[in-house]
Amino acid sequence: MSGRDPHPRPVADRLAPFGTTIFTEMTQLAAKHRAVNLSQGFPDFDGPDFMIEAAHDAMRSGHNQYARSVGVPELNRAIADFWRRETGEGIDPDTEVTVTSGCTEAVIATLLGLVNPGEEVILFEPYYDSYRACISIAGAEPRFVTLRPPTGAAAGDIVSEPFTFDPDQLRAAFSSRTAAIIVNTPHNPTGKVFTREELELIAELCIEHNAVAITDEVYERLIYEPDRLPHIRLATLPGMAERTVTLSSLGKTFSFTGWKIGWAIAPAALSASVRAAHQYLTFATATPLQHAAAMALNRGEDYVRSLVNDYKRRRSMLATGLAELGFIVYMPHGSYFILADHSAFGEKSDVDFCMRLITEAGVAAIPPSVFYDNRDNGKKLVRLAFCKRDETIREALQRMEKLKKPHG
Numbered sequence: 459m460s461g462r463d464p465h466p467r468p469v470a471d472r473l474a475p476f477g478t479t480i481f482t483e484m485t486q487l488a489a490k491h492r493a494v495n496l497s498q499g500f501p502d503f504d505g506p507d508f509m510i511e512a513a514h515d516a517m518r519s520g521h522n523q524y525a526r527s528v529g530v531p532e533l534n535r536a537i538a539d540f541w542r543r544e545t546g547e548g549i550d551p552d553t554e555v556t557v558t559s560g561c562t563e564a565v566i567a568t569l570l571g572l573v574n575p576g577e578e579v580i581l582f583e584p585y586y587d588s589y590r591a592c593i594s595i596a597g598a599e600p601r602f603v604t605l606r607p608p609t610g611a612a613a614g615d616i617v618s619e620p621f622t623f624d625p626d627q628l629r630a631a632f633s634s635r636t637a638a639i640i641v642n643t644p645h646n647p648t649g650k651v652f653t654r655e656e657l658e659l660i661a662e663l664c665i666e667h668n669a670v671a672i673t674d675e676v677y678e679r680l681i682y683e684p685d686r687l688p689h690i691r692l693a694t695l696p697g698m699a700e701r702t703v704t705l706s707s708l709g710k711t712f713s714f715t716g717w718k719i720g721w722a723i724a725p726a727a728l729s730a731s732v733r734a735a736h737q738y739l740t741f742a743t744a745t746p747l748q749h750a751a752a753m754a755l756n757r758g759e760d761y762v763r764s765l766v767n768d769y770k771r772r773r774s775m776l777a778t779g780l781a782e783l784g785f786i787v788y789m790p791h792g793s794y795f796i797l798a799d800h801s802a803f804g805e806k807s808d809v810d811f812c813m814r815l816i817t818e819a820g821v822a823a824i825p826p827s828v829f830y831d832n833r834d835n836g837k838k839l840v841r842l843a844f845c846k847r848d849e850t851i852r853e854a855l856q857r858m859e860k861l862k863k864p865h866g
């Protein structure tokens with residue numbers, strides 16, 4: 459070995475613009491500075507013991523070889539049963555449910571399976587960053603619709619109105635080249651829960667333009683405002699069942715984000731397209747964890763109820779603490795993130811603010827401009843996760859008291 463690679467190649471063009479994800483970068487920086495990590499959205503506590511037991515039992519009972527590609531039958535059935543409890547609609551677990559390695563794999567499998575190179579996919583910005591990269595991997599073009607914060611708030615305010623979009627911008631984003639729209643509700647990072655009227659407009663445009671809706675509902679159980687309940691699924695609106703792929707996963711609901719058990723629910727014809735890609739991406743997902751996931755969906759309601767109560771309390775703790783420090787807080791209606799405006803601290807950009815937050819206060823957060831096509835739209839904002847223990851949030855807020863304000 460000479461130590462020199464005779465054929466060095468840079469990252470392929472389709473991925474070069476995206477670099478390393480911000481989550482990896484911030485988590486590495488957090489470790490380096492021993493920061494309290496409110497950046498990446500994973501709990502700093504474990505999910506329920508009964509799931510760990512169920513995973514052990516599955517391993518001990520010999521569920522250790524490749525699973526059926528579309529999911530172990532018990533899990534497909536548990537997902538179909540969950541869907542019936544939620545929507546009142548029966549679906550076929552074998553042809554309409556596909557188990558994937560997290561929602562992340564479901565997103566790319568759906569885009570690769572349904573969208574042709576050169577077609578367009580509409581997404582709301584700020585967006586979960588994998589959407590943008592996966593659209594590029596599929597050879598498609600993104601079209602953006604911007605979610606904007608309510609105006610008129612001052613430092614220290616907690617704003618309860620949601621982010622909204624301009625219906626005309628949405629209408630203008632659709633064209634004869636539109637293959638799909640991605641709708642994430644409850645939404646990361648704004649915490650927005652799309653209203654029935656907003657979803658009806660999306661449905662109307664999908665039908666008019668013969669487009670598919672891909673919904674990312676990983677935070678479907680994490681909704682805190684009574685007037686945003688029950689969770690509304692685009693697939694249940696008139697004319698949408700046949701053109702919607704509903705994606706979700708287990709990680710957020712059961713606090714095991716590392717298990718990466720996700721799924722896609724869609725009519726058989728659309729599911730066949732998702733499966734066409736899934737079989738060559740991962741083929742199948744960890745067998746014993748699928749068995750434990752089935753158990754969680756069948757018997758986990760008590761856990762979910764108590765988790766939602768905990769998150770409701772932590773949402774208030776973080777929101778109140780941030781407002782007292784001088785942030786404008788956009789109260790999330792769902793998900794486990796808060797977006798806040800950091801203008802009072804005098805930094806020009808969200809990246810500068812997050813660097814200062816880590817180095818001056820020892821707290822890691824996410825700069826949301828990376829979730830926008832026009833990065834300027836995110837530069838006043840910072841995203842903090844509250845899927846953390848009470849003491850973690852308390853410690854983060856205490857550390858943030860060190861942040862100096864230019865006029866304070």
Ligand SMILES: Cc1ncc(COP(=O)(O)O)c(C=O)c1O
Nearest residue numbers: 499560561562586646707709720
């Ligand atoms: C909106 C959204 N979709 C998908 C995912 C990833 O889900 P999974 O861990 O199931 O792949 C996340 C994780 O943060 C997310 O916020």
